Amino acid sequence: MSAVVVMQTPESDQAARYARVVASSKKSEWQIDRDLLQGRTFDFSRKFLPDALSQVDHLDFLTEEEARLLSQIQGRTYAYIFGLVERFISAKMLDQGRAHIFDDQLALEALVRFANDEIKHQELFRRMEAMIGSRLPAGYRQVANPNDVARAVLAASNWSVLALTCHIELFVQSHYAESIAPREELCPLFRDVFKFHWRDESRHVVLDELEWRSEDAKLSGVQRDQAVNDLIALVAAVDGILQAQSASDSDYFIRNVVRPFSLDESTRIKASVLSAYRWQYIISGVQHPQFARLLASMTTPTQMSQIQAALAPIVDG
């Protein structure tokens, strides 16, 4: 008897991908206290965020202690920003899951698990904020409210929110794999938080791509034009938050260092923190090879150059 060749249709390939994500999600379930925190606290004698992300090594006039404090402040903001974006990501994935309620039950389960992961991550980041906040001086400020940001983001077209989400979840992975994992000198608990986070996010990007592509297939040319405009506006809004948070974090740092900085040094600190935040939350995502490929495959060359033109002032600083 001749072998039966099963042709994978795009639909069955999609179903298989959702199924694999569900299986992997079940296998790697973890709890905040039992598996990650295990009663540990953050080690303030070490840096939190690595230099490759914080860029504190660009400020050659800082002492070791000052550089460490700036890395810890940026590490606190790093957790805050993820908690902030995960508010809209979990809400969006609940909506995406709802769209599957009468079809593929594994797609529904994959997206419900995705939303559930982000709810857990938000709890983790809130607890992290309280733990770090109890050890750092008073006066740190979060410039944006997660619900306000989520309401504004979710008002944009589905395609643009899925694109922004995919971009975020891809840079989460490269930050951990390329910059956090290799640095053994960082605070061990800080590294572990982002190791557990990275594991979940590596499943999320599979779903981001599936959901983004299926949304893309539904759009007309005019709708995609609008979606591209929305994506540009979302990135500009993210940049607005980064400008305000970097200014707040720089002032907080400068206030809490014993010696006074010169005007030139203060200016350099502010510029460097803004450039680090733009690298962390925008540039490392849009330059991620997989994101660049996906975006190019779902846009026309004209739309791509529109996006590039909008990004130029951020990328060039």
Ligand SMILES: [Fe+2]
């Ligand atoms: Fe997350």
Ligand SMILES: [Fe+2]
């Ligand atoms: Fe995620």
